[in-house]
Amino acid sequence: MKRKLETTELIFKVISYTLLTMFAIGCLYPFLYAIASSISGRRAVEYSEVVLFPKEIQFEAFGQMFTNNMFWNAYSNTLFITFYGTIWSLGYSILGAYALSKKRLLFRKTFNFFLVFTMWFSAGIVPQYLNYLNTKAAFNAVGIMDDKWLVIIAMGMAAMNIILLRNAFEGVPSEIEEAAIVDGATEFQVLSKVYIPMSKSTIATVALFFGISRWNGYFWARQMISNSNEHPLMVFIRLTLEQYTDPEVMSGWNQAYASDSVIYALIVCSIVPILVIYPFIQKYFAKGTNVGGVKE
Incomplete structure (x- = not known):
């Protein structure tokens, strides 16, 4: 046996x-x-001779890419959207999760139900598109057109991330909050001095989720921003792939390399930042997901 x-x-x-x-x-x-x-x-x-190892090694593709101003412009746009988009989404998610973690919140169960409901059933792409159009119209009304902030603000929060943060906040002992209130702490001070420091692993995990989402964002950035100077990196890569139908994008490339190696060089450079950042926050990842994903 x-x-x-x-x-x-x-x-x-x-x-x-x-x-x-x-x-x-x-x-x-x-x-x-x-x-x-x-x-x-x-x-x-x-001729598809490359399988795993490089053939006829040369770095002309990277040279073409690094000397192209449109590439650096798209890269800076992506960094801008990722940095401010993560801060914006994380801030709103923390505020929402903190409120939903309080049992004294009026209609708390109803709000939590509708939050989870959006994960079960999606309204579809049309309502999302209309929401983006309304956001764009609001920006246009105040004179802001084809701006990166359109994508940052429109891509606000994610239900799953709010739930992770809410569950992490619910795991904070109520005695610590009560002690802080007795010492005269305001609601905002309780959040910033008690809940956020005690939920750093979950917050780091959610920040990673938001950061990757903003960095890889393509569809809505393509739909909402028509000015090529405001396009993020993923849109720029897509337009480069469409080189034969978009001569404006290809005007800065060496045509001998525009259709093959440069494309792969762009893909590599778009992945490297995530690979560099991930090891530094990997220690928070599993812990943050477990703490935020399990409700006691």
């Missing part, structure tokens, strides 16, 4: 490790292929 159990366990481990290895390879290969193609010669890329 014991040997049968050990054999079953061994088979389970072999299957598990095999599946996990295949999954890891499936996740890593596209990125490794993009790196190899970005430093390979044009002919090798066009």
Whole structure:
């Protein structure tokens, strides 16, 4: 009986490790292929000679990219949207989660129900688009047109992130809050001095979610911003892919490299910042998700 159990366990481990290895390879290969193609010669890329390792190594694609002003403009726009968009969304989410974590809030259960309801049922893309149009119309009314703030403000909050923060706030002992109130702390001071410091791991996790979402944002930025000088990096990459139908985007590229290696170089540079930041906040990730995802 014991040997049968050990054999079953061994088979389970072999299957598990095999599946996990295949999954890891499936996740890593596209990125490794993009790196190899970005430093390979044009002919090798066009004739699909690049499989995993680069062929005819050269760095002309990166040279073309780094000397293109439109690339740096798109990169700065993405940094702007990611930084301020994360702060905006995180701030509103913290305020909303703090309010929903209070049992004394009037209609608290109703608000929580509608919050979760939006995760179960989506209204569809049309209401979202109308919401963005209303936001754009409001900006246009005050003279702000084709601005990055359109995307930052319109992409406000996410129900899942609010729930994570709410659950983390609910885990803060009420005795600590009561002690702070006795010492004369205001509601805002209780939030900033008690709840936020005690929920740093969850806040860091939610900030990562928002940051990645803003960094990778394409669709709404493409719909709401028509001025090419305000386009973020993902929109710029997409327009570069459409080189033959968008000569304005391709005017700054060396045409010998515009259709292949430069595309992969752009993809690599769009991923690097996330890879650089993630290790520094990885220690908060699992803890923050567990603390915020489990309600006591």
